[in-house]
Amino acid sequence: MQTSIGISAENREVVAHQLAKLLADEFVLYTKTLNAHWNLEGIDFHSVHNYFEDLYNQSVEIVDGVAERIRQLGHYAPATLKNFLQLTHLTEQDEDGNDSRSLIRKLLSDHESIIEFIRGNIDEFQDAHKDAGTSDFVTGLMEKHEKIAWMLRAHLK
Template identity: 40%
Template sequence: MTPINIGLTQEQRQGVINLLNQDLADSYVLLVKTKKYHWDVIGPQFRTLHQLWEEHYEKLTLSIDAIAERVRTLGGYPVGSLEGFLKIATLKEDAGRVPTATGMVSNLVNDHEQVIRNLRQHIDQSSEEFHDEGTADFLTGLLEAHEQIAWMLRSFIEGEALEADGKQPAAETKTPVGV
């Protein structure tokens, strides 16, 4: 086997590979949860959420492949079993129950925000501890994608009224009945 000579030691590459494998595991758990919710959602928001989650799981599928390929680029092997994913993932399955549509959205917001927090930490570690700016940049792209998805999901359940300029409207004053 030809040694990898990209300016990172084996220890640095292995440190980054470990971070990437955790990100891969979290992404896979999130993919499964998103697909499950896509299949199980019911209620007046069915069509909107069904379509939104299809977009999300398609993006997750692409990012999963990119993470695994980044691991291979660095000379490692991606985790590739459900058992392996569940051992190192920070996210938990939502097995055995079907939440309401709003509950599903809320669960996915929480999961994407956990992934975002993990990615921030992994970006710092990749750069500062392992001196792998390429992986830090790669993870930054993933972070931005998860931030956008979390924003979309939060927006779905927040339901705050806004003026055309994006500001919240002034509190409405109600006149007592009969005055």
């Protein structure tokens, strides 16, 4: 069935492709957050383990939201690990520490990378591709990542 939401097919395709990259980033970050939750060690294990659990629960909601936004635009969301690894801007995590500070630094870096990617697309979605809905949607995601990044930074002080 044809998607008729006031955005040209060409613009919806460009936006959906950028959202596919964001989805890949979000899924990789979700996986890295699970890694941090599962493999954390140290004296602050209990509190940080619980914090990482909160983070991965937030991540899974974000992943689902991005995939659903792609579907709202009339496109299919990438849904394989192979696709995610081809599309992501993030890198695999090396095994250089399972203490809270090391893991938090890695997660903070990824959240900041996603913030920059989103910020670079907000105006383009609205202005160049006439998609105010996706622009608004990713603005909300950026604000979530900014809050998480602030909290991660606070752990490192």
